[in-house]
Amino acid sequence: MAKRLALSKLVIGTTIVAIVIVGALLYTVYNNMTGNNPSGSKINLNSINVSIIMGGSTFINPQMQAWIQKFSSKFPNILVTYQSVGSGAGANNFISGTYDVGATDAPMPTELWQKATALKGSVITIPDIVGSEAIIFNIPGFDPSKNGNLNLTASILARIYLGQISYWDDPSIKSLNPGFNFPHQKITAVHRSDGSGTTFVFTVWLYLTSIEWKTSGVGYGYTVNWPVDKLGGLGGKGNEGVTAYVKQTEFSIGYVEVQYAIANNLETAAIENPSGKFVLPNSNSISLALLSLDITKFPQPTQDWSNITALLLNSQDPNSYPIVTFSYLVIQKNYSDLNKAAGIYAFLNYIFTEGQSNGNIVTGYLPLPTNVQNYVLNEIKLISYNSQPVYQLISS
Amino acid sequence: MRSNKVYYYYFAGCIAVSSLLFLIIISLVIASIPAFDFYGVGLFASYFPAIYGTIVVSITAILIATVLSIGSSIFIVEYVPQRIKGFFINLNDLMASFPTIVYGFWGLYELGPFLNSTLFQFLYTYLGFIPLFSTPPTAVSYLLASIVLAIMITPFASSLIREVYSKIPESMDEGIYALGLGKYHVIKIKISYIAKSILGALTLAYGRGLGETVAVDLTIGNSFIASPSLLSTGITIPALIANQFGSAFTELELSSLFSLALVLFIIGLVFIIAGKLLFYKRQ
Numbered sequence: 001m002a003k004r005l006a007l008s009k010l011v012i013g014t015t016i017v018a019i020v021i022v023g024a025l026l027y028t029v030y031n032n033m034t035g036n037n038p039s040g041s042k043i044n045l046n047s048i049n050v051s052i053i054m055g056g057s058t059f060i061n062p063q064m065q066a067w068i069q070k071f072s073s074k075f076p077n078i079l080v081t082y083q084s085v086g087s088g089a090g091a092n093n094f095i096s097g098t099y100d101v102g103a104t105d106a107p108m109p110t111e112l113w114q115k116a117t118a119l120k121g122s123v124i125t126i127p128d129i130v131g132s133e134a135i136i137f138n139i140p141g142f143d144p145s146k147n148g149n150l151n152l153t154a155s156i157l158a159r160i161y162l163g164q165i166s167y168w169d170d171p172s173i174k175s176l177n178p179g180f181n182f183p184h185q186k187i188t189a190v191h192r193s194d195g196s197g198t199t200f201v202f203t204v205w206l207y208l209t210s211i212e213w214k215t216s217g218v219g220y221g222y223t224v225n226w227p228v229d230k231l232g233g234l235g236g237k238g239n240e241g242v243t244a245y246v247k248q249t250e251f252s253i254g255y256v257e258v259q260y261a262i263a264n265n266l267e268t269a270a271i272e273n274p275s276g277k278f279v280l281p282n283s284n285s286i287s288l289a290l291l292s293l294d295i296t297k298f299p300q301p302t303q304d305w306s307n308i309t310a311l312l313l314n315s316q317d318p319n320s321y322p323i324v325t326f327s328y329l330v331i332q333k334n335y336s337d338l339n340k341a342a343g344i345y346a347f348l349n350y351i352f353t354e355g356q357s358n359g360n361i362v363t364g365y366l367p368l369p370t371n372v373q374n375y376v377l378n379e380i381k382l383i384s385y386n387s388q389p390v391y392q393l394i395s396s
Numbered sequence: 397m398r399s400n401k402v403y404y405y406y407f408a409g410c411i412a413v414s415s416l417l418f419l420i421i422i423s424l425v426i427a428s429i430p431a432f433d434f435y436g437v438g439l440f441a442s443y444f445p446a447i448y449g450t451i452v453v454s455i456t457a458i459l460i461a462t463v464l465s466i467g468s469s470i471f472i473v474e475y476v477p478q479r480i481k482g483f484f485i486n487l488n489d490l491m492a493s494f495p496t497i498v499y500g501f502w503g504l505y506e507l508g509p510f511l512n513s514t515l516f517q518f519l520y521t522y523l524g525f526i527p528l529f530s531t532p533p534t535a536v537s538y539l540l541a542s543i544v545l546a547i548m549i550t551p552f553a554s555s556l557i558r559e560v561y562s563k564i565p566e567s568m569d570e571g572i573y574a575l576g577l578g579k580y581h582v583i584k585i586k587i588s589y590i591a592k593s594i595l596g597a598l599t600l601a602y603g604r605g606l607g608e609t610v611a612v613d614l615t616i617g618n619s620f621i622a623s624p625s626l627l628s629t630g631i632t633i634p635a636l637i638a639n640q641f642g643s644a645f646t647e648l649e650l651s652s653l654f655s656l657a658l659v660l661f662i663i664g665l666v667f668i669i670a671g672k673l674l675f676y677k678r679q
Contacts, residue, residue, distance in 0.1 A: 088643020112645055188534065193618035193635075195643020222643055225620065232534055232629055235618030237639060248504065249535040 042395035043342060045075060050343040055083035056090015056103035058238040059198050059257040060327045063129055063362045064103065070360060071350050078343045086238060088195020088222040094330055095119060100344060102330045103128075105197020106204070106222075107305035114304075122302040122333040124383070126376055127326035128351060130290060130312070130366040132281045133202055134258040134268040136246050139168065139182075142267070147180035149270035151278040154209035154322075157271075160189050160253065161206070162216055163228040168251060176278075186232065190245045190254035193235030195222040201325045202255045205313050209322070258286075259364030275318035282321075286366050289315035289324040295371050301379045302333060334384045341385045342394055348380045349391075421661065428655035434648055439655055447659060448622040449538065449630040453612065454667070456542035456626065457549065458602050464546060465553035465601070466594065470583055472554075473562050485558070492551035500611030503544035508535055508615065511543070516627055531625040536617040539626040544615050545608055549601040556597035560590045599668055606664050609634040633660045 054064070061084035068080045085093070087104040094102025095116050107125055108116065116123045135157065137150060144150070156172055159165040165172065169182040192199045203220035206213040218224050226233050234249070236242035239256045243264050246254040253269075258281045261268050270278035279285045292315045299305050305328070312324040329348070335341035354360060356367040368376065383390045431439055440447065472484050516533035523529045564586050572582045587594070617629025618639060633656050644650045 085642050088645070089641075092643055092645060109645075186532070193613075193639040195640065223640070229619035229621045229629075232531070232617075233619050234534075234536060234629055235620075235631075235639070237613060237618070241614075244504070245535065248509070252535075 042393055043338065044395050045342060045346050046077065048339045048342060049077050050339040051079040051081070052100050052340070052343050052347060053081055053083075053098070054101040054103060054329075055085050055093055055099045057087045057105045057197050057327055058084045058240060059087075059105045059131055060103055060129055060365075061239070062259050062263065063131075063365045066360065066362050067351055067355050070355070071347055074350070075346060078346060080343075080347055084238060084240075086192075086194040087197030087200065091116075091330070100331070100340065103327065104330065105131075105325060105327050106200040106309045107328055108330060110304050110306050113306065116330070117302075120332045124301045124331050124333050124379055125299075125305040126301075126329045126331065126348070126379055127368065127372060128329045128376070129327050129361075130286065130368060131325060131327055131364070132258050132286045132289075132321055133198060133205075133255050133323040133325070134261045134281045135253065135255055135271060136243070136261045136266040136268055137253045138246050138250055138266070139180075140250050142180055144267055148177065149278060149280060150267070151176040151272070152269045153272040154206055155212060158206050158210035158213035158216075160187055161191065161226060161228050161233070162212060162218070163231045163233075164212070166231055185251040188249050188252035189226075189228040189231075189233045190236055190242050190249070190252055191226050191228075191233060192223070192242060193237050196238075197222065197327070198239060198255065198257060199223065201309065201313075201323070204309050205323050208310060209314060257364070259362060262364045271322055273318070273320055273322040274314045274316060277318055279319060279321045281323075283366060285319060285321035286324050288317040288320035289322075290366070290369050291320075292316055293369060293372070295375060298375065301382060331383065333382055334387060335390075336386060338385045338390075338393065341383055341390045345380060345383045345390045345394070348383075349377070352376050352380070424654055424658045424661065428651055428658050430647055431651035431655040435652070439652065440659070443633075443636075443652070443656055443659075445620050445622040446631050446633045446636045446656065447663070449616065449632040450606070450634075450660065450663060452538050452626070452630070453542050453545060453616070453632055454602065454606050454663075456538065457545035457605050458598065460543060460546035461549050461553060461601060461605070462598060464550040465557055465598070466587065468550065468554045469558035469561050470587070472558055474579075474583060485555075488551050488555055488558075492555060494548075496548055496608060497610045497614075499544055499548045500614035503540060503547075503611065503615045504536065507544065508540050511540060516540075520627060527624045528626055531623065531628040533627050534617070534629055536615050536629055537627050538616065538623075538630050541612045541616040541632070542626075544611055545605050548608065548611060549605045552604060553597045553601035556600065557590070557594055560593040560597075561586065564589060595671055599671055602667065603664060606660065606667075607634055609638045613638055633657070 061082065064082045068082060071080060072078070082103070087106065090099065090102040091104050091108050091112055093099040095112065107113075113123070135152060139150070142150065152173070153176070156165060166186055167184055168187055169184050174182055200220060200222050203213075203218070203224055207220045216227070218227065234245050236245045236254070239260045242254040242256050243260045243266065246252045246266065247264060258268065268281055270280045273279050289312050293312065297308060297311060299308065309325070312326065314322045315324065331344060331348075352368070352373055356373055361367050367373075381389055381391050385393060435442065468488070472481065472488070476484050512533050512535060516537070516539065519529040520531070520533050568586065568589070569582055572585055612632050613635040616632060616635060618631050618635060619629040620631055621628070623630060637653050637656055640649070641653055644653055
């Protein structure tokens, strides 16, 4: 009888001790995982374990994957993943909380920015890279080294996508390209089937540059009703989808981020710029477009950025490429999870310091101009944990 | 009694599980209400190309799949030598479990160009006066999507049909031979004997094909039009939802997509009912 009592006391005692120990362990693990830092001491970037989920623009995907690879060799404990799902989905998922960082080719429209700010407190919009949109085409027999570049204007492109120009041997195309005998073949116009920032920039450029597009009523946006669909226009999913369709389909034309054209060995068209010259998208013509950038036009980091999409379009420099754009990241400003805030700050800091150096920029993209780089580095200093700037809490 | 209690627990469990299905449908209806509120019946008009595309692609795919699946099951059961029958059956089941995106890419990069330059070109050149083939062949089209879809659902339907077909007793074969008829008649009578099961198999396979998203998305062209020509590009409801869902910002847009899903469900229901009615009429 006494033995039984002793035994049961032992069991109860052991159980209580076990619960206390497990509880303490869980408490520290929980704190570690969510990055609660009640003591306010500095944290070491190499010791935290955090996963950051990013997604959105297919435009920036090749560059983002390159950055992530280099970053994870420095900080393998900070796991960054990027899903190339399109700017529209990126913005949406950022607002819903699925993504920690959203990537969009055009700043979020005002209603979305308002929704994001209402749900998450302030959000910071960050321009992260300079890219341009190339017009790719597939014309069997057309060789730029023999026939010259394929010269196109905004007016011709607008009329193609409005369904008003349907054959390659249209007089307006022939008059700009006398060096090639265009066959009487239908133009298959490829556009995006998903919500795309690339579409947004392309349609904004058409809207601003071509009177036909402006008066057509189609407008601009992440998706539009493409009149050319009635003539057999195709919708590809992502920049990858458009590239695949143009590669596959003879006598087709499409718009993609220039890196996709380079990676797939597709010829790009020379587009007429405001000075009347026909320019190919290359690092020279794109960087010339940046010279006219007026950084004072940037809104405040946490304000609505939707008015500056056209900032880099149709630059006045005579040798600049007309369809140049920033791509953007959008992040929450204030976090309650220290590890997450630190991880995001570390990754963004990497992108805007080492990530902008020549070896780390993928061909077809351009690094940010120095003044924008400095502006952005100041922007990310706003990232805060419980209203304390995170960069002050990082020891390394 | 103890067994009674167990039975009632089973019963409750079954009710719970089947009510899950109804809950899905009810939640679809609830999510679609804002869209129906706003658009009214005009919703069907504005999304007509997607609805039209879904119906066209599924009907064409089922027609092709019927031929392919019945043919391949007859082939495996009646004609393949006993020794390598197992190989063919395994191959068939392997194809049924293939990820469908592989079919989509294969259709886009391999089958599409091949068919484009041969069959589609033939149909357009010689039968172009029929509205069904009146547009010039393109890299992607309703017909390509239907063919890829049919190839995708055939292994599944074929294995179901084969299972039933091989279970028909040999006495039936012998009886027909005894009447003086040949192998053709044997097969014909056996097929009509299991017609109900074939219909069931095709219905299941059709259900799988109706919601097929990625493979169709790649091979149909995603152009928002409704064309009478099978050789034209188009769009289906699953492809539209897959493309637009990620970027549906407002409650109205989301609700419209849910209402499209509800329409898809209703289309499927109509087809299944039609199939059953058709069968009973034949009987």
